[in-house]
Amino acid sequence: MEEAIRAAVHAAGAKVLEQLLSQVGIGRREQAVRCLCGAAMNSRGIQEKSIATLLGDIRFARSAYQCPRCGKTRYPGDEEVDVVKTRYSPGVRRLVADFGSDAPFKRVSRQLKMAAALDISRKDCERIAEGTGQEVAGWFEAQRDRLRFQEPPPPEVPKTIETLYIEFDGTGVPMVPHELQGHKGKQEDGAAKTREAKIGCVFTQILFNEKGRPIRDPASSSFVGAIETAGQFQWRIYAEAVRRGLFAAKRVVCVTDGAEWIRNIVEIHFKGAIHIIDLYHAREHLLNLCKLLFGRDIRRLNHFKDRWWDKLDEGNIEKIIEEAHAHLPQDEQDAKTARTEIGYFETNKERMRYEEFFNQGLFVGSGVIEAACRTVVAQRMKDSGMEWTVRGANAIAALRCVIQSNRFEEFWEQRTA
Numbered sequence: 326m327e328e329a330i331r332a333a334v335h336a337a338g339a340k341v342l343e344q345l346l347s348q349v350g351i352g353r354r355e356q357a358v359r360c361l362c363g364a365a366m367n368s369r370g371i372q373e374k375s376i377a378t379l380l381g382d383i384r385f386a387r388s389a390y391q392c393p394r395c396g397k398t399r400y401p402g403d404e405e406v407d408v409v410k411t412r413y414s415p416g417v418r419r420l421v422a423d424f425g426s427d428a429p430f431k432r433v434s435r436q437l438k439m440a441a442a443l444d445i446s447r448k449d450c451e452r453i454a455e456g457t458g459q460e461v462a463g464w465f466e467a468q469r470d471r472l473r474f475q476e477p478p479p480p481e482v483p484k485t486i487e488t489l490y491i492e493f494d495g496t497g498v499p500m501v502p503h504e505l506q507g508h509k510g511k512q513e514d515g516a517a518k519t520r521e522a523k524i525g526c527v528f529t530q531i532l533f534n535e536k537g538r539p540i541r542d543p544a545s546s547s548f549v550g551a552i553e554t555a556g557q558f559q560w561r562i563y564a565e566a567v568r569r570g571l572f573a574a575k576r577v578v579c580v581t582d583g584a585e586w587i588r589n590i591v592e593i594h595f596k597g598a599i600h601i602i603d604l605y606h607a608r609e610h611l612l613n614l615c616k617l618l619f620g621r622d623i624r625r626l627n628h629f630k631d632r633w634w635d636k637l638d639e640g641n642i643e644k645i646i647e648e649a650h651a652h653l654p655q656d657e658q659d660a661k662t663a664r665t666e667i668g669y670f671e672t673n674k675e676r677m678r679y680e681e682f683f684n685q686g687l688f689v690g691s692g693v694i695e696a697a698c699r700t701v702v703a704q705r706m707k708d709s710g711m712e713w714t715v716r717g718a719n720a721i722a723a724l725r726c727v728i729q730s731n732r733f734e735e736f737w738e739q740r741t742a
C-alpha cells in the first residue's frame with residue numbers, strides 16, 4: 326500500500342511539475358534568442374523531451390531555436406531548468422551524485438529504486454555522478470582562477486582569524502592498467518598499481534581545551550584534491566587557503582610529512598607560515614634511524630630510541646644529529662643509508678622544534694590530513710577490486726570534497742543563479 330500510494334502521489338506531482346515547467350519552456354520571450362556566435366536565432370517551434378525527475382518521468386515541452394549563420398540549436402528552456410544535454414533533472418542528479426560519491430554505482434542504482442522509486446541503471450548512475458563531479462571540478466577551477474591572483478589587503482586591515490592550518494599529503498588510488506603506463510610504482514618489479522592523489526585540508530582554530538591544547542573549530546575543515554602534478558596542485562591548495570582567509574589569519578601553520586614537493590609548495594606559497602613536520606612522521610624516521618644504526622643490538626636500539634624520542638619532543642634536533650653521527654655503522658653501504666636518514670633531520674630541523682610549537686599552542690600532528698586522505702579517497706576508492714580512470718577518480722574526488730566541505734548546496738545554488 327505504501328508503495329502504491331507513493332507512486333500515485335508521485336504521478337500526481339509529476340503532472341503539476343509538467344505544467345509548471347511548460348510555462349518556462351514555451352513562454353514568450355522578451356528579447357531575441359542569440360547564438361553564441363552573436364546572430365539572432367530563428368524559432369524552430371516546440372519540441373518535447375522526457376525528463377526523469379524526483380516525481381518520475383515528465384514531458385518537457387520547450388521552444389527550439391536555430392542559428393541562421395552557424396546552424397547551432399539552442400533550447401533556452403533547457404538552460405533555465407538546468408537540463409542541457411541531459412534527461413535527468415537537477416534534483417535527480419544531486420541525489421545520484423550524493424549517493425554515488427559514497428557507494429559503488431551498482432548499490433546506488435538499487436538504493437535509489439528503493440528509497441526514491443527511481444529506475445536508473447548502474448551505468449547511468451556512474452555517468453550522472455561523474456558528470457556532476459566534473460561540473461563541480463569546473464566550478465572549483467573557475468574559483469581557483471579568480472583566487473590565485475587575488476591581492477592581499479593593505480596591512481592595516483585587521484586580521485580576524487586566529488590560526489589557519491593548511492595540511493596536504495598524497496595517497497594512492499588504484500588505477501586501470503592503461504592509466505599506469507609510464508608510471509613507476511612500489512611493486513617488486515617496479516610496476517605501479519596506484520597513482521597518487523594529492524589531498525589538502527584547510528581549517529581554523531580559536532579555542533583550547535582545559536589542558537591548553539588546541540581544538541579544531543567545528544565544521545571548519547574544507548577539502549580539495551585530485552590526481553595531478555605538484556605543479557597543478559600548488560594552485561589548488563593555495564587558492565583554497567586564500568578562500569579560507571590566508572590574508573586574514575594572524576598565524577598560518579602548515580603541518581606536513583616534509584616530502585620535497587610539499588616543502589617546495591610551502592616555501593613558494595606560504596612563506597610566512599610556521600612549517601611543522603608531523604610529529605608522528607618524525608618519530609617514524611627516528612625509529613628507522615635507530616634500526617639503521619643499532620639494528621642487531623636491541624638493547625642499544627631501545628636506549629637511543631627513548632633518549633632521542635625525548636630530544637625530539639624538546640626539539641633538540643642538533644643533539645640527535647650529533648650523536649647519530651658518532652654511531653655510524655662500519656659497513657660503508659649501511660653508513661650511507663644512515664647518513665641519508667640523518668639528512669632528513671638536518672633538512673627539517675627548524676620544522677621539528679616541538680617544544681616551542683607545543684608552547685605556542687599549535688597542533689604538531691597531521692592527523693587531520695591523514696583522516697582526510699581516508700575520507701576523501703580511501704573509503705570510496707580503495708575497496709578491493711576497484712580500479713579507476715583519472716577522469717572518474719577526479720570526478721568522485723571533487724564530489725567528496727564539495728560534500729565534505731559542506732559546499733554541495735552552494736554548488737547547486739550558484740547554478741540556479
Ligand SMILES: [Zn+2]
Pocket residue numbers: 360361362363364392393394395396397
Ligand atoms: Zn551561430
